[in-house]
Amino acid sequence: MGDWPHELVPFAAMDESLRCAICKELLSAAMALPCVHSFCSLCIRRHFQRKLQCPSCRTPVQGVHVLKNNRLLDDLVAQFRAIRDHFRQPLIDLLAQRAAAAAASAASATSPGADGRKNLDGNLDDPNPLASQGADADAASGRPAVRSSKRRRTSAAPTHSQDARLHDPALDADIADNDSDSEFEDKPVKVLRPARPRRQQHSRIDQPGASSMISPSSSSSPLPPGPATPLSADRMLELQPQGDDAVDCPICAKRVLAKRLNAHLDNQCRSDVLAVLAVPSQTDTQPRRQPKPSVAYSILSDAKIRRKLEEDGLPTTGTRAALIRRHTEWTTLFNANLDSHAPRSDDALRAALAAWERAQAEDTKAVQASSFRPSTGSHDATPEDTMLVQSHVAKYAEEFEMLIQQIRDRKARRLREQAEAAAAGQASASELGASMATGPIASTPDADGAELVGGGFQPEDASLSSMAGGLADDTSSRALPCLDELELANSLLAQSDVTNAAAPDLSGPE
């Protein structure tokens, strides 16, 4: 429903339709997915960093390149925003006024409903929202209804512009700005007239009303120049290209001098084409910023990532993870910005990035301080975690030990087989044993392998901590896909001294 009253349900429905399902704000730079669900550019780009699927229907997508600008939606949002900003409050006031008047007319026995109704109808196309707000304030403050309705009548259909001036100080200011009424006639406020054809005969009244709507003194944000706004005749003439101006041919889209355009068209677009370089077009003077490609950070060194950040004028401090996060967010902000109608400058984006980073830092602090932790939080150990880990480890020590043993046996067997195959031709069994004892094995470059082999040959009653340590090194240095459980067990074991002391008892029978 939003913040629209019940009587304005259609507006509420429209309001809701034009909101981004992710941030719940009015769409900004709407982007359509292949499933034609649309979201703010920044929202959906951030979401795609997590998961490549539509947040609404969960259809998988391939990447950010599938996003398409939904300009129609952008235009709708811009126009709706203008409606919201300028007509929502007056409409709500009007409704309140009508309710108050209905109550008043029902209450008063002397003046039956007809009089009040007439005033209200006149008020519906009241050109001056300020006057109606003033009247509403009267009604709300509980002054006699007769007075407020009288006032409304004057503001709704004044016969003399002086009436309106007397009632509204904001209008006085407006009129004081203009030296004479004739100058007034030429103001661009005319553009609002076509929307109110019924009031054209009261042009002098109409214009102060209209100008108060777009003047900064009456509203917080000025009416944005909508694309649908008709231009005055003078302005149209100004915009007409003159003889020596270069224009785009409507057929072949090449640059042609305005005075030669007809000749160009008569020759089937073959003559009179200007050289491209001779006439720099407006778009050439302001080169369009290109979207930044996504980067495979895993193949870049820290220095290269720093250089990338430096190229864009960003800070290059922090850990590798921080650098990557910063560059990812920068790319997202930058590309989302390009999708919008009026992109912000790079400096504004840098400021936004800095603010984002400050918020992130605060969040990390807050998470560490708070007793609640988001499920996606990092793996920093808190005291509660350690407690949990210890109890968990104690509970499953036997199973962990069994799994560790299994993996150790398997690895030892595999290494033995490899070594045997490599040494089959030349080495005797004693040489193999020697090479295992000294460590380096020709076929396995990583030192962990050797340590493991050593572990494999250790007697059963070896201390658990050394085995766990060796395995933990092993699992952290090379990813073992199917061994999440083991990895967990190892990291847990490495952390917990308590269990290391307790576990050998359990591991005995193995």
Place this chain on the structure above:
Amino acid sequence: MAEYKELTVNPPDGVTAGPVSESNFFEWEALISGPDGTPYEGGIFSAVLTFPRDYPLSPPVMKFTCLMFHPNIYPDGTVCISILHAPGDDPNMYEHASERWSPVQSVEKILLSVVSMLAEPNDESGAHVDASKMWREDRAQFDEIVRQTVRKTLGL
């Protein structure tokens, strides 16, 4: 957050929610009234919702701050329902991706899900093992315990 405005202007039946303090919008307090026709009927349950900084990309955590006896609520009060689980982590390995958190969800939807969870527990994912077992095997006793906790939370 536009969501807060929406919730205050048009609160859904039986729940209210809002930030604990004006200075921290990442911690919300929610009050949920027990749905009619269930043993939770008549109870008012308080909970805290903690939002991650990247909300709504990541789901919030919901934790009841009052005594709760329910198959899908951990003994410490944390709520375990699929829409509060991020698509990546599946603690129980059976939830459909379609039931998981998505940024298009909202506080209102979470609270409504929790209300319906109170009415219809999912005994396949027991967060509270004793409660799940009792709910399945001895409904009468389960209802009795729930009514007791409700009375306790109301201070009767």
